[in-house]
Amino acid sequence: MKFSKSLLCLALALSLLAGCAGAFAEESGFPLVSEPITFTAFTAWVEHMRDPATNTMNVTYEEMTGVHIDWIQSQDYITDLNLMIAGEQDVDLWLIPFSTSQVLTMVDAGKLLPLNDLIDEYAPNLKAALEEHPEFREYLTAPDGNIYTFFTTDCGLHMPNRRxxxxxxxxxxxxxxxxxxxxxxxxxxxxxxxxxxxxxxxxxxxxxxxxxxxxxxxxxxxxxxxxxxxxxxxxxxxxxxxxxxxxxxxxxxxxxxxxxxxxxxxxxxxxxxxxxxxxxxxxxxxxxxxxxxxxxxxxxxxxxxxxxxxxxxxxxxxxxxxxxxxxxxxxxxxxxxxNGTTSFTMQCAISSTCSDPVTAIRWLDWWVGEEGSFAQHWGMVEGEDYEYRDVPAINGTEPSVAALKDSYTSNFRFGENSVPKYDRESIRYAASLDETVFNTNNSYVLYVAGKAYQPYWVDTNIPLVTWSADTDLINSMNEYATLINDTVRMAYTEFILGLRDINNDSDWQAYLDELDAVGLDAYLELLTQYYAL
Structure with a gap:
């Protein structure tokens, strides 16, 4: 396959995909089925995939796998998801990001398939990622001991600090x-x-x-x-x-x-x-x-x-x-x-009514591997989506990769939050150091600013994922969070604008009293319980 051979060349030349021999060997597993099959998939509409029927990534991956996807793209996926949970409509694949509360709600509604056994036997890329990062397994494991979703990470250096x-x-x-x-x-x-x-x-x-x-x-x-x-x-x-x-x-x-x-x-x-x-x-x-x-x-x-x-x-x-x-x-x-050094989101699940769970998890698992990671950044077709160049990348490695299409308008990739992603710096920052695209491809400016701030990261130590089946605790905590945050923001705005005198002890004490009145102590106690400190 042209895509795989080109990626292998880059891997050998640059060690972008170190240790990936096993991943390429899995090419022998394609197509995934002996006869074409169709899955229905619910996902959020994103501008990257304006037309699934002609989307390069969708067409190419269908040719690779033998799996056709009937996409249900939602302009308001959270509202539509809630309606689907409450109703009878179902799909084979849920290709959306999940919060822990959404997972628990869908499990209670009987909508999600536990993946534990399938991961061990049919998802080598996901299994390897969970072994490499035990904390990922902890994040994905629900209170009942089951894993219901894949994940998406973003290792962009610009992500941890947004200020x-x-x-x-x-x-x-x-x-x-x-x-x-x-x-x-x-x-x-x-x-x-x-x-x-x-x-x-x-x-x-x-x-x-x-x-x-x-x-x-x-x-x-x-x-x-x-x-x-x-x-x-x-x-x-x-x-x-x-x-x-x-x-x-x-x-x-x-x-x-x-x-x-x-x-x-x-x-x-x-x-x-x-x-x-x-x-x-x-x-x-x-x-x-x-x-x-x-x-x-x-x-x-x-x-x-x-x-x-x-x-x-x-x-x-x-x-x-x-x-x-x-x-x-x-x-x-x-x-x-x-908040951590990489972002982590639960992403993509298999329906409990999926027509072929084994093929479904294999279809998802490829995206977690190095080839899938490369494809999500650069596309599927060399010479159309991307090309290799014998010039340094923005991270100093050589050769590098140059995008040939606009990520948002060219309809050549799925876009964000559609399939799992195990992000890798070596692939993300293989972008060619080309001044002519510094203002059309944001990889360079994001990297420069993120790299400058990286030495000064101070972690909040707040877990990226926290599970709790105590809905009363969560609801109370969220109510207090709104009250506390609104009080803080209103007060600092008034102090900054001079509507309150920050140099006046009485005005400062009045603000502290307001925090107490809206329940600061109760809020901190709920946070302590929620994070099991």
Missing amino acids: KMFVKKDWLNAYRESVGDETAPNTVEEFEEMLVFFRDSDLNGNGAQDEIPLIGSTNVEDEPLYYLMNAFTQASDSFYHIEDGQIVFEANSDAWREGLKWIAHLNSEGLFYGEETYVQDRDQLRALVNVSDPANYAVAAIPTFWEGRFVDSSVLNWTDYEAILPLEDADGVRRAVA
Whole structure:
């Protein structure tokens, strides 16, 4: 098969797929059936697979396996899934991501097939992955001892920390030149100094003081507090982390208050546009940023996940911005809060009414192997979906792989959350180091920012998957989480905007009293029970 031979060549040349002889030997197992069969599969609609009948990955894999898929693509898969659970409609394959509660609900409804015995006999790639990562087996094992799903991982270095700070590169370089330090800013003092430079230097050259030093949006990814607060104390997405077997709440400490004092100061000095940040949505932020005339460009620094969140690539380039490092705290420590070093999601299950479970699990298992991982990143057909190049990859290896089609519009792959994926850095970062695609293929900018933040990851130690059959505990915990998080966010917004005085002890105590009143202690106790600490 052309696909396999090409991949083998890359493996031998680059050791991308070290130790994969067994995986390639499994090619003798194709097709999976002696006579073609059809499975029905429920999945979420994604723009990658606009037309299953002509989708290159779908057509190619059907030729390989002898298995035809009748796709049921849902525009609102959670609503439709709930209707299917409650009703009589069933499918052979559930090709969707699952939460633990969804798995338990579907097991109770008799919708899912236990996979334990099938894995041992017919899923060598999944079995090997569970042996390589025992924690994956723990994540997948339900309270009844059964495994019901495959999984998807994402090893992208950009994933663990979503709270980066991006600065317009030419303006950043101008600031660095002015202070004679090509690494600045490193501290809160230098960060503030940078914002002052942006505010006062007329960097767009239009003669007006209209530069916006720092701004975000109401989208939680664009919230600047997390990046800024980590220079004072750990600021996790849910405002807590696990340390030495205990829940540590973050948003009521003296260090948290000191961080708020500084952010409020930035706002009062016109260095952070807080009033705009807490009322505008992301579309409004993008409209503010994406200005083609340099004389009218105004925005210097934006906090978010990656450049594509705020850049319209038809107007600006992702590479116009640089992710600056996390700021040092008073002890010289930098923090980039991470929930684990790779993302893990339960993904894909076989229906209890599946017409051929053995073929179904073999159909799913190929995607967990190295060939399946390669295909999900680069496609199935060399010369059409991708090509090999004798140039370095973005991670420094050689040769490399170049995409020939647009992942979202070319209808050549399944897309996210359709089949299992065991992500591998060697395959993901085999992308050619080609400046001509830096602003059309996001692999490079994601890698650069993720690599810069990686040394400073601070793990929340919150398990990636937690099982609990205690629905009362989960419901109570979620209710308290909403109350606590809303209280924290409302208070820090008011403190930053000056609606409350962060320097006033009475105002600070009133906030602490509000946390107590909405049940902070009860919430922390429920978290302790949920994580079995």
